[in-house]
Amino acid sequence: MAELSPFCAVRYNQSLVKDLSGVICPPYDIIDPQLQQELYLRSQYNFVRLEYGRELPQDTAIDNKNTRSAVTLEQWLKEGILMVDKVPAIYLHDHYFTYQGREYRRRSMVVCVRLEEWDKMVIRPHEGTLSEPKGDRLSLLWACQANTSQVLALFEDQGQQVSSLLTAQERSEPIISLSSANGESHCVWAITESGVANQICSILYNQPLYIADGHHRYESALMYQRERRACSPSVSDSAAYNYVLMELVDFSDPGLMILPPHRLVRGVSKSTLDGLMAGLRSFFEIEELPLTASDVWRQVDDLLTGETNEVRLALFGLEAEHLFVLRLRDLVKTSQMMPYFHCEMYKRLDVSIVDHIILEKLLGLSGGREEAILGYSYDKQDAVNKGLDQEYQLAFLLKPIKSGVIKAIADVGDRMPRKSTYFYPKAPAGLVFHRLA
Numbered sequence: 001m002a003e004l005s006p007f008c009a010v011r012y013n014q015s016l017v018k019d020l021s022g023v024i025c026p027p028y029d030i031i032d033p034q035l036q037q038e039l040y041l042r043s044q045y046n047f048v049r050l051e052y053g054r055e056l057p058q059d060t061a062i063d064n065k066n067t068r069s070a071v072t073l074e075q076w077l078k079e080g081i082l083m084v085d086k087v088p089a090i091y092l093h094d095h096y097f098t099y100q101g102r103e104y105r106r107r108s109m110v111v112c113v114r115l116e117e118w119d120k121m122v123i124r125p126h127e128g129t130l131s132e133p134k135g136d137r138l139s140l141l142w143a144c145q146a147n148t149s150q151v152l153a154l155f156e157d158q159g160q161q162v163s164s165l166l167t168a169q170e171r172s173e174p175i176i177s178l179s180s181a182n183g184e185s186h187c188v189w190a191i192t193e194s195g196v197a198n199q200i201c202s203i204l205y206n207q208p209l210y211i212a213d214g215h216h217r218y219e220s221a222l223m224y225q226r227e228r229r230a231c232s233p234s235v236s237d238s239a240a241y242n243y244v245l246m247e248l249v250d251f252s253d254p255g256l257m258i259l260p261p262h263r264l265v266r267g268v269s270k271s272t273l274d275g276l277m278a279g280l281r282s283f284f285e286i287e288e289l290p291l292t293a294s295d296v297w298r299q300v301d302d303l304l305t306g307e308t309n310e311v312r313l314a315l316f317g318l319e320a321e322h323l324f325v326l327r328l329r330d331l332v333k334t335s336q337m338m339p340y341f342h343c344e345m346y347k348r349l350d351v352s353i354v355d356h357i358i359l360e361k362l363l364g365l366s367g368g369r370e371e372a373i374l375g376y377s378y379d380k381q382d383a384v385n386k387g388l389d390q391e392y393q394l395a396f397l398l399k400p401i402k403s404g405v406i407k408a409i410a411d412v413g414d415r416m417p418r419k420s421t422y423f424y425p426k427a428p429a430g431l432v433f434h435r436l437a
Contacts, residue, residue, distance in 0.1 A: 001122050002155075002209045003114035004201040005243060006088035006191075009432035010146070011176070013083045017045055021180040024430035027149045028052035028137075029216070045081055047430030051148045066143035073144050084435070089190040090197050091432050092169050093247065096185040097425050099257055106255030107166065109200070110150060110188075110432055112243040113209065115218075115225050123153070124208050124410035128418045129215045137220035145437040147221070147245035149429035151214030154403065157250040161203050165196055176431060188431055209248065210410050213423045218244060240436040247427050251403050259422040260304075260400045262383040263354055264375035264392040265317075268363055273393065277318060279362040283334060284326040289314070291321055291384070300380060304399045313350050316384045317394035323384070328353060337361060343414045345405065350398045355417045358396070378422050 017023055022043040025031065031039070031052045039048040049072050053065035076082040091110040096103065116122040140148065157163050169189050176188035191197055211218055221244040228241045249256055280286060289299060300314055303325060311328035318324060328334065335347040338356045346352055359365045365373060375392060377383040383395040401421050409416060 001206055002116075002204055004090075004204055005112040005114070006090050006197045006201075007112045007243075007245075007434050008085045008088050009091060009110075009190075010077075010082050010084050010435055011432045012045070012430070013080050014176075016081055019043075020176065020178040020431075023047055024178075024180065024186075024428040025051055026426050027214075027429050030426055045076065047148075050144065050146075051429045066140045069140060069148075070143040070145075073146065085190065087190075087192045088197075089192045090200060092166055092189040092191055093427070093431065094187045095255070095425070095427060096187075097255075098183055099424065104255040104257065106249060106257070107163075107253055108152075108247045108249045108427070109162075109166070109191075110245065110247050111200075112240075112434060113153070113246045113248075115222055115242055115244055117222070121413070122208055123218065124210045124413075125215050125218075126210060126212070126406045126410045126416055127215055127420055128415050129219060134216050134220045134223065137217055138223050141220060141224040141436070142227075145241075145435065147217075147434045147436065149214075149217065149433070150245040150247045150427065151218050151221075152212045152423060152427060153214075153246050153248050154210040154212050154251050154256075154406070155204055155248050156207060157252065158207075162200055163250065165200055169196075180428075184425060186428070186431060204248075209246070210251075210407055212249070212406070212421070213426070240434070243434075245434040251407065256403060257424045258400050258403060258406075259378040259424045260351075260398040261376040261378060261419045261422050262380060262398055263359070263394075263396040264377060264383060264386055265359070265363065265365070265373060265394040265396075266375070266392045267373035268365075268393055272363060273318075276362060280315075280324075280326060280358070283329060283357060285329055287325040287327075288319075289323040289325055291316075291323055296323070297381065300397065304380070304397060309348070311348065311350055311353050313354065313399070314380075314397040315394065316397070317387045317392070320388070323397075343409065343412050345409055345412075346414050346416065349401070349405075349416065349420070351401070351417050351420045354396050354398065376419055376422075378424065 012020055012023055023045050025039050025046055025048040028051050031048065036048060036052060036054065039046045050069045053069045055065050093108045093110055095106045118125065169191055172189060174187045174189050176186060179185040225241050289296060303312060303314060311331065313326050315324040315326055331348060334353055334357050338347050338352065377386060380397045383397060386392045387395045
């Protein structure tokens with residue numbers, strides 16, 4: 001099944017780069033232009049220059065953000081800003097963060113994993129993807145020949161065997177320890193003892209891995225592998241490009257935080273908006289919830305986090321003073337309106353009901369137009385505020401998806417709608433990474 005391999009990480013030389021909090025950066029997919037500029041100014045060695053470099057008006061096929069990242073990588077290695085560990089390791093990463101006033105620790109292992117085609121069901125996806133981000137990541141792979149940021153994947157730690165091995169590593173000194181400006185902190189240990197590393201690899205060899213975040217990175221790595229093999233079919237099966245950098249987290253880890261991407265909609269015509277309530281009533285029982293009520297957000301929390309199989313969600317935008325609670329009336333009816341090839345669990349997801357029934361059927365947002373008029377928020381109050389500020393017309397508030405549902409849908413070979421989950425917080429890029437050359 002899953003084949004793991006320790007690796008010699010590339011990481012910052014802390015004798016030259018004293019403040020690691022100033023050089024790590026988020027993964028590329030959450031870096032907007034403003035943040036990119038801030039990261040460039042934060043440090044001349046900020047990892048954004050490798051992970052997600054600036055585009056320039058004069059860019060060409062041979063001089064662009066990805067080729068500049070490659071030049072920067074070689075320069076930093078030559079200058080000693082980056083160094084390569086001499087002994088292969090599995091890297092234990094503890095990521096500390098705060099969410100809604102509570103402190104959490106997410107424990108993971110950073111390791112190389114052999115690439116496998118989807119049909120082998122060794123690596124299992126749970127969401128759909130877009131082609132454009134894959135193309136950008138593939139170009140970066142060819143330029144830098146490195147996994148600059150890792151794929152986040154989940155595994156089942158049966159009997160807590162892996163957890164026990166990792167806990168024993170805490171007694172040693174971490175190779176990286178830092179607190180960042182956003183209140184998060186990180187500790188990284190290098191597990192170099194071959195006996196321990198082999199035990200971890202052996203335990204996980206008999207089970208699949210589930211991609212949580214980084215589907216585009218994984219698919220880009222697959223395409224890169226195919227292209228490299230086409231160029232050099234005689235290269236050894238152990239070549240570095242046959243592997244991808246992954247950060248592995250146990251399904252039951254207390255710090256595994258999955259937020260729902262609430263749907264935001266704008267650009268809907270007045271006539272369509274005027275007819276939305278009637279369309280909703282044909283599928284849902286609808287209850288009004290005054291937005292001015294003192295306990296409105298507690299009620300919304302109860303609605304979205306309660307233990308139930310009922311499809312229910314909240315809608316804001318049809319009236320300025322009210323949220324509308326939507327409870328699905330007839331699951332059989334909506335299931336028959338979805339693509340036949342999806343499994344029954346997919347058809348019961350709140351996000352599937354919103355995407356297929358409300359956005360596509362009632363609002364007509366299909367045929368590739370949705371990217372221009374859809375937005376996402378991972379905080380329900382922020383989503384409603386964007387409606388109050390008239391940045392968006394509608395906000396659909398969804399329940400978070402549990403990790404067990406992700407596993408169940410991936411196990412039957414299905415994929416959820418794009419942006420069904422948001423794993424919080426994102427693991428930073430720049431702590432450790434992997435060269436493929």
